[in-house]
Amino acid sequence: MPASAPASDASSLTSDERRRIAVIVNPNATTTSPRLRDLVLHALSHRYDVEPLDTRAPLHATELARQAAADGVDAVVTLGGDGTVNEATNGLVGTGVPLVPLPGGATNVFHRMIGMPGDIVDATEHVLTLADAWAPRPVDVGRIGTRWFTFAAGVGLDASVVARVDQHPRLKARFGPWYYAASAVGTFTRRYVVGPPRLRLELPDGRVLEGATAIFQNAPEFTFFGGRPVRMLQGEGLTTGHVSGAVLRHTRPTVMPGVVLRALVTPLDLGGHRAVDAAPAITSATLRSADERPLPVQVDGDAIGELTGDLPIGVRPGGLLVVA
Known part of the structure; x- marks a missing residue:
């Protein structure tokens, strides 16, 4: 065949x-x-x-x-x-x-x-x-750069946390989501309170969203915290034909409690936070560094390195068949 x-x-x-x-x-x-x-x-x-x-x-x-x-x-x-x-x-x-x-x-x-x-x-x-x-049934796949992702991708803080966790697989296996949480605190205080990398998301309608972190969802959940679904953005799914994105404009300590709350409380939406610019229903966009520094990227919870140049954002509707 x-x-x-x-x-x-x-x-x-x-x-x-x-x-x-x-x-x-x-x-x-x-x-x-x-x-x-x-x-x-x-x-x-x-x-x-x-x-x-x-x-x-x-x-x-x-x-x-x-x-x-x-x-x-x-x-x-x-x-x-x-x-x-x-x-x-x-x-x-x-x-x-x-x-x-x-x-x-x-x-x-x-x-x-x-x-x-x-x-x-x-x-x-x-x-x-x-x-x-x-x-077999078709599901959408998102794209960032040259990599497809099944449910989520992140650039900036989220990706830096994943990269740190991946460096310690034994701790990841033993402590699970709690090790992610501890790593998030440490990564945030060391790399994102002062002078974090800056990124720019350019949308087809001419809007330019600039910030320190961007996330993209191709599914209802961004990840899970143990058994709890983490839903950053509402209204996304595996068969919508688009992905949803959000850019966190800055990472001042005062905004992070609200960001975490919106991630863990299902009815809330990260796009409604005062420091977040939402980009729903994306079919194409371009992400690039705003300060010429490489951008840390993760796909589906795996760090894929710090990337440079233009990163196309997109989706392939029904691009993957699954049997489950």
Whole structure:
């Protein structure tokens, strides 16, 4: 099956045929172990022809997913967290080969959004039942620079916090959202109280929003704090055909309590904060540095470095197929 062809549906298989799935495993994911990997692969092999693929470096999952799609698999399954999902997504967008994410990370935001059970045993059993109810569905993917994202991206403070957390995977695994919170306080006081990087978001209608931090959502939630959804911006979803953005104009300590409150209290919207400029329903925009300093960027909770030059912001409606 060519990479651009749609994945086969349940009716296209005879009773003795099995779907081919590539299972991309991130052995360094927070809740993944060699024993868990083997158990999941063994269970899936009861209903599918399974090709296990372990990642060995950053962005390897993108390469593996792209090659699996070109080889004609019926689906790519990921065992890892949101970072593994993001990398696989970047190899699958536009191929017609669906993604089936199994939870193996600390937060598993995208898994929750598309209805995948949060427990790995329950999720594996669920994927086994999908063999008889195969129904790929399209979801939108956002874009920042050259990277696609499934639910959220951040530039500035948010990305700096993620980068710091990623440097300490053991603390991330042990303390979860509380380590993120502690890292946010430390990063804010050291890098964003005085002289933070400045950015500029240029919109198609001519508006220019300048500030210290920008966020973009392609889904209802920006992330989760434990079991609590963090909804920065209201009215976004995986099938709206656009992304929503917001720019925090400054990072003075007096504004941060209100920002945190609006993130954690669902009826509130970050765009309504006095220090925030909202940019709803974006289909295209350009983000760039306003002071020539590199901008820290994160996609789907993974830091991808400090980037320079123009960063296109956009969306590909229905660009990814998922089965869940």
